[in-house]
Amino acid sequence: MRSESADSGERLTNEMNVTDILGSPEEEYSNFVYVVAAIAALNGLLFGFDIGIISGALLYIKQSFALSTFLQEVVVSGVLVGAMLGAAVGGGLADRFGRRRLTIAGAAVFFAGSIGMGLSPNVTWLVGFRFVVGIAVGVASIVGPLHISETAPPSIRGSLGFLQQLAITLGILLAYLVSYAFAPTFAGIPGWRWMLAFGAVPAAVLGIGMYFLPESPRWLVEKGRDDEARDVLSRIRADADIEEEMDEINEVSEIESEGNLADLLEPWLRPALLVGIGLAVFQQISGINTIIYYAPTILKNIGFGNVASIVGTVGVGIVNVLLTVVAILLVDRIGRRPLLLVGVGGMTVMLGILGLGFYLPSLSGIVGYVTLGSMILYVAFYAVSLGPVFWLMISEIYPLRIRGTAEGVASVFNWGANLLVALTFLSLIQRIGEALSFWILGVCCLAAFVFIYFRVPETKGRSLEEIESTLRESTFVGSDGDSGTTEYEPDVRE
Template sequence: MNNNSGVETNVQNNVRNTVSDYIGSQIYLLGTVLVTAIAGFLYGYDTGIISGALINIARDFSLNPHQQEIITSILLFGAVIGSLVCGRLSAYLGRRHMIMIVTAIFGVSVIAAGLAPSAFWLGTARLILGFAVGGSSQVVPVYIAELAPAAERGRMVTFYNISIGLGILAAGMVGAFLQEEWTWRTMFSVAAIPAAVLLCSMMMLPESPRWLVRQERVEEARDMLDTVRETSHEVTRELRSIEKISNRTKEESQDGWKALSEPWVRPALIAGLGVAAFTQLSGIEMMIYYTPTFLRDSGFTEQMAYYSALGVAAIYVIMTTLGKLLVDHVGRRRLSLVMMPFAALSLIALGIAFNLPGGASEHRWLILSCLFGFMIFNAGGIQVIGWLIGAEVYPLCIRARATSLHAATLWGSNLILTSTALTMTGWLGIGGSMWFYGALNALGFIFVYFMVPETKGRSLEEIETSLKEGTFLPKKHIALFK
């Protein structure tokens, strides 16, 4: 594995160190995180743009409703595959190089989608695009978490969430305001621009020091840490901790997915995968994808339904930004426990509003208030920690596989929710569906309370040590906001 060190050229290392010395380690780290978070923008834009493009795609290719569902959901299927495959690849190739690979796939696939001569080739391009979306969602939060100091890790990782929201918002604005100026082909292809910016920028960014130590490239890891830490004392202390954990896990780890069955890692897997599932099953994607459909079918005008969807996207961005500012002060666990009950109550109230006499059009402001209330409490709560917990709780020896499984669980839950939301409303009505998703939010609260520990201010190595010592889970009688 040491031969891989030749990949890093002396020119790149010298430029990286010079830039870090000139602008300061903290600013360099922040710049690295902001650049890497462009992958989140691509994720948000490429998943969200289909809502504004689908009508024209269906007209050009004469698609029936079932074919439209396939074109929409095939990206999510690709994301499940990408999240499972790219975690393993990132363990061999490195986090930085894996981000570069999926970014290149982003660029090629969006151009291919824009040039697609038929629905088949458009679906194929979106399947490949989904692979990139899933791969980036697995590796980018891990890369950021492994670079960030413990006290700032939450704020750093949630830049990725904010970037996702900005991508969704940008897609909504394109769909709302550029229908006359841009064809659906342009809507897809324009995403190649941020992909090219990210790919070029990643060439000069550092590799994860934790991955380098895992490959026995300790001096390179020291150099990388030196670019993102203020003092040599911080570098030496952190490097010793990383080496200690890395050496121990090399002795204890097993090949293949069998390592995930070790009893001592099970609490981390339950906590992480449970949060991943509830991040989607709580209903956030249902609101992002189907708000115009729900509101239009309930009697809202098409224009009001569409602008309401923009409001949903804007709230997502605002609340994930606020969550970023709060998560390292309030804590991951506490933030979720405070917000989730109100998200559940908002959905229950929304279900009642849809069933009030007079129809939805008579109570549209109450419906919008409940809808936006749900977005405030869901996007500002569990959505903030969905990717963050997955980047924090898994020990180093299984991190690549576990984060792959984490992303696959999140995307798989998304796929289930997206493919059943309209069927659910057909069975239960829109109001009944809201009550069902409200119950899932309440169940998510119970899960977080009993199964998810607080990770605020703890290094990745301290979290792993708590797993080994059996002190990972929150105490059964811990005070709710302790």
């Protein structure tokens, strides 16, 4: 960066304080880009709060409504069915109406659904409002990463993209703390009602914050609103020459027609489609939400009380947040692939140990500590790998014209796999026991490691337009210098 006055020199110093943490950029940008990313990432806070709050609330909901194991799974899964719908339509809506307006609409739906859950008179109404909230969660899981990736400079896109995952982990931790604060009753009202209704607070913060943010410049270009896009880029790129970036965006936009779902099956897009769907499914069948949804239930089953189970889960949430911060510091330095491989390898080992803790009778006296320790380390490895990298990569690897739609497809598979796990995990434990259940999840992690090693490219430091160019050239290549490359060669049969 260059400074021509004392004022610009002071600005340079302030920006460097931030970039010392998030990486060393090659281009200029203002601190406003961090404001945009931070507020857009609050989509993840809604996402995380909802999947986290049910773990603590479920302990008391099942007492209020005398829920069977199956109905507990239905209560948990109601939001996932809604999320599948939200993800299915959210991508297309984001491409049609814009990232900003859709985020505001999603926040309003989440606000109303949270209040409805807290007031639910019976389990039917509760599941119904969880479905409504799920629609907002599905939309949030798409539009947050999308908005961030399309406004962030390439050199810090990974770090800013991980803010979404950091917000998810903060939302989960907030949910655990809210669960602890309101358990078991508050002001004479069952605590689970306060827990679920509290979701209206972060929803209001997101809606108000997003109202004051600009639209994605790349979406504006796609809609022919170049002057508005140029104005947005001038706000987030400081004194940098934005015309080169505008030319690059326009060059890609001009060779594209309006995208649709069928375009994802074109031969040149199939490698990206495979990566997105593969990571989506593996993120869930690796077992993370068995921990997020059912950690208090698991801990209670091995001897912890209700409140003690929630306190133990808070420790899991704190580790999730801290290791996500570590991932933010590393992603633009060492890349996406190394984080994925190390993290998934560690998850595989921890699930093996977790199953062993339930399997060996000699450990029965300390199984609670073995279980809690393995859960914490498992979450730590997840937090630096599959957790954030999946959401980051599906916001990077697809062309502009179908980016929202493609993210929607990946998210539908993600929520579908999430639903499968949530609906079957407690029943699976009842049928085959904890040890075999966790070992099955470990095998899924091992399969994820193989998939990542052979199929997932590196996208570190490359612009979204450069990534699209490699797709068009049938060489979906990821490289971070000395670490090597991963290539997708065209299929000669096509």
